Amino acid sequence: MIIQVSQLVIGAVDLIAAFLFMYGLKRMSSPVTAGSGIYVAGIGMLAAVMASFLYALDVETAARPYLMNNIGLAVCALVLGGGVSWWGGRKVAMTAMPQMVAIYNGMGGGAAAAIAGVELFGGKVSGMTQLAVTLLGALIGAISLSGSLIAWAKLDEILTAPLRFWGQQAFNALVLLGTIAVGGYIVFILQSGTQPLLTMPHLIMLFFACALLFGVMMTMPIGGADMPVVISIYNAATGLAVGLEGFVLQNPALMIAGMVVGAAGLLLTLLMARAMNRSVSNILFTNFGAVVQQKQGNIKGSLKPAGAADAAIAMRYASSVIVVPGYGLAAAQAQTKLFDFVKLLTASGVKVRFAVHPVAGRMPGQMDVLLAEAGVPYDMIFQLDDINEDFKDTDVALVIGANDVVNPEARTEKTSPIYGMPILNADKARHVYVIKRGQGKGYAGIVNPLFYEDNCNMVYGDAAAVLAEMIEAVRGLTKAAA
C-alpha cells in the first residue's frame, strides 16, 4: 500500500515537474516573462528532487541493508555539490559566464554518464535495447563532460593554443570507432554469455576512458572564439544523454526534460552558427581561427584621431545616436560608465539606442546580459535585424570595443574570412566615432576599412577613461549653459 502511494506521488510530481520545465522555458523566451520562467522551472525541480527520496521506500532487495548509508550519501552529495555550485554561480562575474555554463553543463553530462556507470557495474541492465541505450547515453554524457571541461579551460584561458596535428581527424574517428567497438563488445558479451577478453568491470572502464578521451580530442583543435557554439552543442548533447538514461531508468520526466533540452539546444546551436555565418560542421571540423594573412591593398583614406570631448559634444548636439558595443567594452568594465553617458544624452533630448550584434561578446547574447547588468533597460537594446535599416537615418554611430561586427568587408570583400557574416551597418550613419584601445586588429585579425572612411573618427584610449572624459565634457557644457 505504502509503496503504491509513493509511486503515485512520484509519478504525479514528476508529471507536474515536466510540465513546469516546458512552461518555464517558454516563459524564458521573452524578456517580459523571463524572470518568472526560471522560478517556475525551479519549483518543478525542487519538487522532483524532494519526491525522489520516496524511492527509498521501494528499493531493490540487495540494496536494503545499505539504505540508511545511501540516504546519508545522497544528502551529502546534494548539499556538497549544490552548495559549491550555488556559491560559484552567485559569485561569478558576468564576463565569465560562458565558462561557468560550460562547467555546469559538463556536470550534467558527467551525472548522466555516472548513472549509466552504476547501472552497468551493478549489472542491472538487461536486454539488447536497454544495454545499447545505456551505453549510448554513457558515451554522449562522457563526451559532454570531458569536452565541456576543455571548453571551460579554453574560455578561462588556461589552454590558449588549439592543439592540432597531422591526421588528427583520422585519429579522432579512430578513437570514436574504438569506443563504439568496446561498447558493442560489452553488449555482445552480456547477451551471449561468452567469456570476455577482459573482466567486465575493466571493459566498462575502458569504454568510459575511450569516451572521455574522445571528448578531449574532439574539443582540443577548436579555437577559443568558437567555444560558445561548442558549449551549446554539448548542452544539447547532455540533454540527449539525460533523456536516454531516463529511458533506462524508466523515468519519463528525465526523458522529456532531456529531449526538450536536446532539441532546444540543437536549435540554439543552429541559430548561433547562422549568426556567425558558419555551419556547425565547419566549426567542429575545419578548425577556423588560424591567423589570416591578408593584403591591405584596397584600404583608402587614413585614420583620423579625434578627442573624447569633441566626440562627446558632437553626440550631445546630434538628434539620434546608435551605440554599438563590443567585447572590448566589457573587457574595460565600462558598461556602467557608458550607460551614465547615455543617460546624460537622453536627458538632453538625444534619441539613443543600443545595437547588439548576435555574436557580440564571447557568447551569443552575452552583450545583452552585460548591458542589462549595467542597468540598460531591454527596450533600449535592439538586435541586428531590427535596427540595421535605421543607421542611415542616424546622426552618430558610436562603436565601442567592437571591430569585426562592423567591418563592411563582410558585405563586399569575397576574399575576407568574414565575408557573408551579417554586420551592423555602422558605416551608413552620418558620422561614426570608434573608441578603441589602439590601432590593433579585431579577433579575426582583419583590417577594418570602416576606420579609414571619411565619416569616421577614432577616439583612442581605454573605454572607461574615454567615457569618463566624455561625461565630463557633456556635464561641463550643461553647467556653462546654466
Place this chain on the structure above:
Amino acid sequence: MNFTIEITGFVALYVFMLAAFAGWVIIGRVPAILHTPLMSGSNFVHGIVVVGGLFALLNASTRPEQIIGFFAVLLGAGNVAGGYAVTGRMLAMFKPSIQAPTTVTKG
C-alpha cells in the same frame, strides 16, 4: 491499483519525438537578446538528471555502485544549483525602462 511506469519500444520513441518537437517549438522564436540566459536555463533543466542519480544511488548495493552513484548525485546537484543561480541572476537584470523617457521609443 498499480502505478508502476513502463515505457518500452514505440511508446518511448513517441515520448522522445513529442518532447523533441516541443523543445524545438518552445525555443523557436526566442529573441537573440536572451540567447545566453536561455542556454543556461536549458542547462538548468537537464539538471533533472539528479533525480536519476538519486534513484541509482538509493538502489546501490556494492561499494563501486555507491561511489559512482555518489558522484552522479554530486554532479547532478551541481548542474541544478549552478544553472539556477546563474540563470536567475542574468534574468533578474533584464528590466524595462521604468518610466519610458520621452526620447526613447520602442522601435
